[in-house]
Amino acid sequence: MIIDPIATRLDAVTQAHPELTTIAEYYRTILPLIHRADLRVEPLELSREQIEQKFRAGMPLLHQVDLNFDERAARQLLIQLAQALEKMQSAARQVRARAEADRINMRLLFAAVLMGDQELAAEHAQTINLNADLLWTLAQNTFKPALRAWQSHFCATVSPDEWRKAYCFVCGAAPTFGELQGNDQARHLRCGQCGADWFYERLICIYCGYARPDKLKQFYPADQRTKVYVQTCDNCQGYIKNLAAFSPTAPELIAVEDLATLFLDYIARDQGYARQIIRPLEMPAPQELE
Known part of the structure; x- marks a missing residue:
């Protein structure tokens, strides 16, 4: 018997928090799609010197390098994710339609996700008359397989x-x-x-x-x-x-x-707290105890 860790954990979550059942069912659909997707990324090779230079500069390894993936595979995943969301949010149908008509710029969305530039994605959403927040959420999930593939590669070689x-x-x-x-x-x-x-x-x-x-x-x-x-x-x-x-x-x-x-x-x-925006290369250094 094959145990699905995603389904098993979601079962435990909904048992402990029944109010999360609806969103958990959405996760039950999209997370396996993301986990199984292959965006056929090209391996990125960085020398030890390049890695050390990036770390000294506070620059993430995937920034300012050429990254290649299968845009058709990414678009297909976006379509699947949007389709899974249609029952919960009707605006997802428009996203799916635009993607099927090849009107969504996948390369631009990838750049926006990688740089955490939600405004760039929002501008693109506006040009093709889509809900900006929805497109951003779908884009973040669409490119997880590619980012995880590169992360897995670095995990074996980079400390x-x-x-x-x-x-x-x-x-x-x-x-x-x-x-x-x-x-x-x-x-x-x-x-x-x-x-x-x-x-x-x-x-x-x-x-x-x-x-x-x-x-x-x-x-x-x-x-x-x-x-x-x-x-x-x-x-x-x-x-x-x-x-x-x-x-x-x-x-x-x-x-x-x-x-x-x-x-x-x-x-x-x-209590009045919020998740703050984190922008690479702009974060302050930790301050000493006073």
């Missing part, structure tokens, strides 16, 4: 030990959450776009670099004090979820764990 940025060292995306791994529960940030995993100090705000205990707070659910919590920063009003995982969550399950801890987002937002 991010020297990377101390809050954005992903592979693709530059903001982390989805922090994971407390191993017996020492060291925090690793996890990228929901490519699946990368890198160490980041627990008592530092990932957004503004503050490391003052009086500015950083932790909010725990009453029944899960040792498993999950929200770290907030009173300096920038940002927050990040932290989960005890011991071993890294598989890339295809990061979105599921994000959904499973949606109640943490509500806790943080109810």
Whole structure:
């Protein structure tokens, strides 16, 4: 008997949080599509010197390099994802229609996703009369297979030990959450776009670099004090979820764990905190304790 880890985890999530059943069913459809998709990316080879130069400059490995993938395969995945969403959001039919008519610029959308440039994607959505937020969400999911393929390649050869940025060292995306791994529960940030995993100090705000205990707070659910919590920063009003995982969550399950801890987002937002924008190369250095 083959056990599907995505379906198994979603079953557990909906059992614990019945109010998430509708969105979980959508995930049950799209996550296997994303996991199985092959965008036939061309391998990217970087020398040790090139990698070290990028790390010193704070530049993600996939930035400012030529990246090639199968645009037809990407378009087909976009069509499938839009079709899966049509029952929940009628505007998805328009996205599917534009994609089938080859009116969506897949190369432009990929560049927007890689650079985290939602405005660029929104401008393109406007030119073809599509819902900008919907197109952005679908684009982010469409290119996950390509980004994960490149991340998997680098994972075998690149150690991010020297990377101390809050954005992903592979693709530059903001982390989805922090994971407390191993017996020492060291925090690793996890990228929901490519699946990368890198160490980041627990008592530092990932957004503004503050490391003052009086500015950083932790909010725990009453029944899960040792498993999950929200770290907030009173300096920038940002927050990040932290989960005890011991071993890294598989890339295809990061979105599921994000959904499973949606109640943490509500806790943080109810206190006036928000996920802040992280732009590669613009993040401040961590500040020393005062």
